[in-house]
Amino acid sequence: MASVTASDLQTPSHSTPQDITKSTSTNFPPINIGTRRSVLAQIQAQSVEKALKDAYPDRTYNICPILVQGDKDKITPLQQLSQGENAKSLWTGELESMLEKGELDVIVHCLKDMPTQLPENLALGAILEREDPRDALIVSPRLPKGTTLATLPENSTIGTSSVRRAAQLRRLYPTFNFIDLRGNVGTRLGKLDADGSPFTAIILAAAGLKRLGMEDRISQYLSSDSGGMLYAVGQGALAIEIRKNDHVMKDMLFNVKCERTTRACSAERALLRTLEGGCSVPIGVETSWRRWTSGVAIGAEPAKDYDRNGKAIELDHKENINDQELVLKTVVVSVDGKDSVEHETARRVTTVEEAEALGRDVAKVLIGNGADKILEKISAEKQWAAKKLVEASGAA
Numbered sequence: 001m002a003s004v005t006a007s008d009l010q011t012p013s014h015s016t017p018q019d020i021t022k023s024t025s026t027n028f029p030p031i032n033i034g035t036r037r038s039v040l041a042q043i044q045a046q047s048v049e050k051a052l053k054d055a056y057p058d059r060t061y062n063i064c065p066i067l068v069q070g071d072k073d074k075i076t077p078l079q080q081l082s083q084g085e086n087a088k089s090l091w092t093g094e095l096e097s098m099l100e101k102g103e104l105d106v107i108v109h110c111l112k113d114m115p116t117q118l119p120e121n122l123a124l125g126a127i128l129e130r131e132d133p134r135d136a137l138i139v140s141p142r143l144p145k146g147t148t149l150a151t152l153p154e155n156s157t158i159g160t161s162s163v164r165r166a167a168q169l170r171r172l173y174p175t176f177n178f179i180d181l182r183g184n185v186g187t188r189l190g191k192l193d194a195d196g197s198p199f200t201a202i203i204l205a206a207a208g209l210k211r212l213g214m215e216d217r218i219s220q221y222l223s224s225d226s227g228g229m230l231y232a233v234g235q236g237a238l239a240i241e242i243r244k245n246d247h248v249m250k251d252m253l254f255n256v257k258c259e260r261t262t263r264a265c266s267a268e269r270a271l272l273r274t275l276e277g278g279c280s281v282p283i284g285v286e287t288s289w290r291r292w293t294s295g296v297a298i299g300a301e302p303a304k305d306y307d308r309n310g311k312a313i314e315l316d317h318k319e320n321i322n323d324q325e326l327v328l329k330t331v332v333v334s335v336d337g338k339d340s341v342e343h344e345t346a347r348r349v350t351t352v353e354e355a356e357a358l359g360r361d362v363a364k365v366l367i368g369n370g371a372d373k374i375l376e377k378i379s380a381e382k383q384w385a386a387k388k389l390v391e392a393s394g395a396a
């Protein structure tokens with residue numbers, strides 16, 4: 001069988017999915033979807049497979065769960081594992097080299113875990129519709145259901161390995177203590193629930209729990225108007241990584257991506273890129289859309305995707321996204337929670353480029369208001385820790 005090249009399949013953007021798959025569909029090899037091995041990762045890969053299948057029912061798909069380095073080593077502390085050179089390759093190295101070699105056609109990621117800079121020959125192919133982006137509070141079974149951050153005991157011990165979550169919580173609740181907690185969702189819940197557990201509560205992304213059907217464990221959804229916590233850049237959204245020169249896949253993904261999520265997350269990622277923050281930097285964001293007419297935003301409250309109980313509110317997708325403006329709330333917090341800079345702004349963004357410009361502009365405002373000093377201090381401390389680590393391993 002002659003191999004199908006990208007130029008054979010170049011189709012005008014107005015073409016329907018059938019135009020691409022029609023007649024020659026049986027000649028196409030399956031689309032190999034790479035993912036990590038955890039249950040959650042595989043559920044996420046299945047939702048990407050479903051999105052692709054809905055748009056291209058004639059193609060065949062093959063989910064390939066891969067055991068990656070970061071999942072093999074569960075003993076070395078995360079921050080140590082992800083120092084310097086290892087930082088990028090730890091979770092994505094194996095998958096990306098398989099994608100480069102053509103053994104995979106797409107990789108499914110949580111957008112939150114994707115670096116803002118990708119390897120030269122790979123690209124972010126699409127961002128899918130966002131699941132609930134908020135953080136969630138899960139309390140010990142020894143506490144009453146419905147316990148909130150505000151009603152937790154004063155000296156509660158919170159399990160999280162996220163610097164962003166801990167920093168924001170330290171700022172709001174200076175009496176809380178924090179213990180590192182890693183592993184997949186099941187492991188973390190197990191550690192919270194165990195007899196003699198040191199944890200009063202843990203924080204997890206609502207998205208992961210919802211995908212696993214475990215949202216009944218959520219005691220409080222955290223947001224700017226409930227709990228005062230902002231989420232991580234890209235949280236709750238799935239991203240598809242492809243080869244940069246794979247124009248066939250690029251065209252296919254055009255019918256799979258969510259424009260609303262793509263614009264919001266593009267603003268968030270441009271902000272992060274400009275602030276040069278990795279996943280370990282305490283930057284919180286919250287994005288939403290609200291109606292915009294001729295320069296006048298209607299309604300003081302931004303349109304919410306989810307109500308206070310985490311129930312999805314129907315977004316009117318017939319409403320033109322270009323008649324809305326993107327509201328971007330941001331916070332940068334020092335690790336000890338003592339210093340913070342916040343900024344909120346709204347702007348109509350009709351393209352991804354405009355969304356990115358919004359993110360960069362907000363980053364500049366944050367820097368101007370003192371975020372640079374907070375981030376410099378964090379990066380100096382990180383370099384110090386890395387140096388100590390090298391010294392310690394040299395001595396061993």
Ligand SMILES: NCc1[nH]cc(CCC(=O)O)c1CC(=O)O
Binds near residue numbers: 111207235236237238
């Ligand atoms: N860093 C781990 C990670 N990466 C993405 C998610 C949540 C799911 C998502 O954001 O789509 C999680 C777990 C967590 O933060 O609780």
